[in-house]
Amino acid sequence: MKPTVLIAEFTEADALLAAARKSRAAGDRVLDSFSPFPIEGMAELLGVTSTRLRLVMAIGGLGVAALMYGTEWFSAVIDYPINSGGRPLNSWPAFMLPPFAVGILAAAIAGFIALLWETGLPRLNYPLFEAEHFGEASQTRFLLALTVPPNRKTLAPTRARLRKAGAVAIREVPT
Amino acid sequence: MSVMAHTPLDRWTLPRGRSYETVDSLVAAPLLERKTFRWRAWWIAFAVSLALTIMMLISAGWLLIEGVGVWGNNTTVVWGFAIANYVWWIGIGNAGTLISSMLLLMRQRWRASINRFAEAMTLFAASIAGLFPIVHLGRPMYFYWLTPYPNTMHVWPQWRSALIWDFWAILSYLLFSIIFWYVGLIPDLATLRDRARAKMPRVIYGAFALGWRGSARHWHYYEIYHMAMAALAVPLVVSLHSVVGLDFAASLMPGWEETIFPPYFVVGAMYSGFAMVVVLAAMVRWGFGMHSIITVNHFDVMAKVMLAASVIMGLSYASEWFAAWYGGETQDRSLIVFMFTGTYAPMMWALLACNVFIPQAFWFRTIRRSITAVFVVAVLINIGMWLERILIVWNTLSHGFLPSMRRSFLPTVWDWTLLAGSLGFFMLMFLIFCRVIPAVSMHETKELVHEEKETDGK
Numbered sequence: 001m002k003p004t005v006l007i008a009e010f011t012e013a014d015a016l017l018a019a020a021r022k023s024r025a026a027g028d029r030v031l032d033s034f035s036p037f038p039i040e041g042m043a044e045l046l047g048v049t050s051t052r053l054r055l056v057m058a059i060g061g062l063g064v065a066a067l068m069y070g071t072e073w074f075s076a077v078i079d080y081p082i083n084s085g086g087r088p089l090n091s092w093p094a095f096m097l098p099p100f101a102v103g104i105l106a107a108a109i110a111g112f113i114a115l116l117w118e119t120g121l122p123r124l125n126y127p128l129f130e131a132e133h134f135g136e137a138s139q140t141r142f143l144l145a146l147t148v149p150p151n152r153k154t155l156a157p158t159r160a161r162l163r164k165a166g167a168v169a170i171r172e173v174p175t
Numbered sequence: 176m177s178v179m180a181h182t183p184l185d186r187w188t189l190p191r192g193r194s195y196e197t198v199d200s201l202v203a204a205p206l207l208e209r210k211t212f213r214w215r216a217w218w219i220a221f222a223v224s225l226a227l228t229i230m231m232l233i234s235a236g237w238l239l240i241e242g243v244g245v246w247g248n249n250t251t252v253v254w255g256f257a258i259a260n261y262v263w264w265i266g267i268g269n270a271g272t273l274i275s276s277m278l279l280l281m282r283q284r285w286r287a288s289i290n291r292f293a294e295a296m297t298l299f300a301a302s303i304a305g306l307f308p309i310v311h312l313g314r315p316m317y318f319y320w321l322t323p324y325p326n327t328m329h330v331w332p333q334w335r336s337a338l339i340w341d342f343w344a345i346l347s348y349l350l351f352s353i354i355f356w357y358v359g360l361i362p363d364l365a366t367l368r369d370r371a372r373a374k375m376p377r378v379i380y381g382a383f384a385l386g387w388r389g390s391a392r393h394w395h396y397y398e399i400y401h402m403a404m405a406a407l408a409v410p411l412v413v414s415l416h417s418v419v420g421l422d423f424a425a426s427l428m429p430g431w432e433e434t435i436f437p438p439y440f441v442v443g444a445m446y447s448g449f450a451m452v453v454v455l456a457a458m459v460r461w462g463f464g465m466h467s468i469i470t471v472n473h474f475d476v477m478a479k480v481m482l483a484a485s486v487i488m489g490l491s492y493a494s495e496w497f498a499a500w501y502g503g504e505t506q507d508r509s510l511i512v513f514m515f516t517g518t519y520a521p522m523m524w525a526l527l528a529c530n531v532f533i534p535q536a537f538w539f540r541t542i543r544r545s546i547t548a549v550f551v552v553a554v555l556i557n558i559g560m561w562l563e564r565i566l567i568v569w570n571t572l573s574h575g576f577l578p579s580m581r582r583s584f585l586p587t588v589w590d591w592t593l594l595a596g597s598l599g600f601f602m603l604m605f606l607i608f609c610r611v612i613p614a615v616s617m618h619e620t621k622e623l624v625h626e627e628k629e630t631d632g633k
């Protein structure tokens with residue numbers, strides 16, 4: 001049988017999550033869900049748990065903070081040393097604020113880039129955007145995308161299961 | 176019976192607002208179906224704020240032509256309005272991101288209805304704040320000397336100076352806040368893209384939504400990033416306003432040498448920022464008829480925060496006076512006497528009334544639950560906070576060590592026009608924001624609605 005993606009539409013987040021759990025237990029492959037706000041537990045169900053996003057933020061932030069401190073050190077110690085009231089040229093406590101502020105900004109930028117990297121955005125078009133009523137997923141509806149293993153002969157049991165779980169509409173999207 | 180009496184205290188939406196479609200249409204209709212919405216009040220406000228903005232441009236232009244002499248600044252009171260306005264605006268500019276990120280970290284669900292416009296307020300107020308130190312420079316065209324860049328003069332910035340810290344703190348904070356705000360906006364832009372029927376809004380909102388599709392994977396990364404940003408925002412905001420406090424505290428002038436300044440400035444910033452959020456919340460609620468998602472409970476809880484802040488402010492003032500008395504320094508004691516009996520004494524009393532005494536009304540539940548009362552007190556707090564900023568500058572500078580050098584500050588018309596103009600410019604940007612960007616976060620409010628529906632009847 002040709003692989004087909006089923007999009008089941010729900011009116012509530014909890015119904016979608018319950019349906020996703022049941023479908024998975026019955027052997028269907030849950031691909032993704034599309035919802036107007038995050039559904040707690042869905043990412044775990046899809047097996048998305050680890051991310052390097054925070055690591056990237058930490059590296060970016062600390063790296064730029066070090067660079068900023070290096071700039072201060074170079075300018076105040078090597079290139080333009082001024083004796084200001086006998087204070088040490090490398091007055092590190094007084095030099096801390098610019099690296100701190102700039103480091104946090106750099107962490108934010110690095111994280112944003114990592115977020116785009118992880119999500120694959122910006123991607124202005126997506127095959128599912130063509131699917132009927134897909135735009136509802138950013139408004140009031142919760143969509144569950146799943147597919148059945150290739151050895152199954154019919155979609156009927158899956159459809160019945162989704163109906164029973166509260167799906168208000170089920171659409172087939174050819175792949 | 177009023178609706179109010181039926182609103183339980185742990186509910187942040189009214190039953191009639193407790194549906195996803197209601198939230199979407201409440202927030203999105205003014206932007207996408209403009210014709211169905213009455214914009215008269217908006218246009219009136221727009222005209223007024225545009226006129227004030229033009230006044231700001233004229234007074235800034237005159238300042239650039241004539242120099243700082245057009246203001247009331249003199250050789251004794253060198254800091255005047257510009258620096259007080261800067262501190263006041265940056266205080267308001269601090270609060271949006273601080274409120275939004277702190278409430279997120281503390282899992283205060285009610286932030287959903289206010290965080291968007293509070294963050295927008297931050298962006299506009301911080302941008303305006305950044306202008307004041309620049310126009311206050313005698314030669315504003317050289318403001319870029321604050322940046323470290325290789326130059327033919329072979330000089331570098333003085334990294335030990337609090338003013339240099341200020342530059343980096345504001346710059347980082349402003350850019351950080353823009354990213355924080357924009358990322359929170361992406362799912363809402365996608366909602367607008369999907370709701371828009373006309374082509375132009377669809378294309379523009381769609382482009383800025385970056386193709387967001389609400390995938391569970393994307394939400395997962397989004398939430399991690401948003402939370403990490405909130406955790407970074409809090410220390411950044413605290414450091415920013417602490418540095419503003421250090422502009423004053425790291426000096427030798429009487430009254431400007433206190434270690435309490437950084438925390439006291441941070442609380443003051445949160446205080447004036449919450450007051451401004453209340454003012455804006457009341458206007459957004461009224462202007463867009465968002466009674467079902469910005470409720471009396473929001474005003475109640477914000478009044479409680481302001482009450483706590485007013486007590487902390489009162490204690491900070493008292494510790495300032497106590498330190499001056501207990502330290503025994505003649506100059507410091509004489510400054511306190513000058514504060515209460517000198518040239519600016521009436522303003523000092525007005526400050527104490529606005530910031531410390533009147534907000535005590537928030538101990539009473541009926542006051543907290545009257546939006547008019549909370550609004551009026553919030554406006555008074557904003558005035559009180561401005562008085563505090565200007566008096567920190569005026570009192571110390573007018574009452575220095577050398578009695579023969581003591582002079583007062585008499586504001587000129589250009590001082591007032593620039594201040595009023597900056598308020599108009601702030602309103603102008605906020606009005607434009609309300610017309611093109613959802614003033615309330617739809618996805619977070621829908622999440623709140625979801626949670627409230629779940630616990631309904633339990």
